[in-house]
Amino acid sequence: MMIDLGKYAVPVLSAYGASIAILTLLIWQSLSRSAKVKRDLQEYERKQRSDG
Amino acid sequence: MSERRSLWEYANPRKFMGLSGAVLPWIAIAGGVLLAVGLIWGFFFTPDDYRQGATVKIIYLHVPSALMAINAWFMMLVASLIWLIRRHHVSALAARAAAPVGVAMTIIALVTGAIWGQPMWGTWWVWDPRLTSFLILFLFYLGYIALWSAVENDDTAADLTSVLCIVGSVFAMLSRYAVNFWNQGLHQGASLSLDKEENVADIFYHPLLVSIGGFVLIFVALVLLRTRTEIRARQLRAYMARERMQ
Secondary structure, X not given: OOOOOXXXXXXXXXXXXXXXXXXXXXXXXXXXHHHXXXXXXXXXXXXXXXXX | OOOOOOHHHHHOXXXXXXXXXXXXXXXXXXXXXXXXHHHHHHHHOOOOEOOOEHHHHHHHHHHHHHHHHHHHHHHHHHHHHHHHHHOOHXXXXXXXXXXXXXXXXXXXXXXXXXXXXXXXXOOOOOOOHHHHXXXXXXXXXXXXXXXXXXXXXXXXHHXXXXXXXXXXXXXXXXXXXXXXXXXXXXXXXXXXXXXXXXXXXXXXXXXXXXXXXXXXHHHHHHHHHHHHHHHHHHHHHHHHHHHHHO
């Protein structure tokens, strides 16, 4: 379904595109850092246990 | 007999991790659904404005992001004050976690505002009181994040950034009320008001409220996720510091 945005198609679509891109980047960065820190902590704790 | 629970219990990292882990997926799902519904409703199922044409559809991104950019700073202010007064680490880490989310909201508000302003005002940017105070708020966000990274000791960093947050609150307040204080510039007054006469028309208002709900819940979900990450990162730093001392 496409709607007619007339002469404002470029500003409207670019506003939506830029906002969705920024939100996606923020969510991706938050999830990837969360996974990395969680992995590092688990790895450290595992190593500590195995070292006694 | 009912047991009275205190909010301060969740200042304990272990309790915070338990509760946040349980509610985070639900808040994230609710936020995603509300945002999708608000944006699809606003984009596809609302008419053009008689003066602004199709550019009115930018309101569903610009208003919620601007609202969250300002309110994120106030959330950081409350968390910073709790840190300064009660020395709860979780609150300092929550303030730190909220800053990048606030920056993203500020960038969205500035970008969508510029894109909207060009066809409506004939310019991408103007040194109007609201826009200028918003830009200063953005710079405060960057300074806040830089200060956290620059100071090695977590407690000292939390102290310094809390003071910066208190100072920056003046600009967060100005971003919100600049139009009322100076009553000049190109930017219009608030799009949402308790006074029905000042509100946007109902046909735009309802999807806007849904979109705002989505932005709020996504903000909460991201702050919870990032606070959990900061708690784990702090724990890892503490382990490594202890190992270095042995």
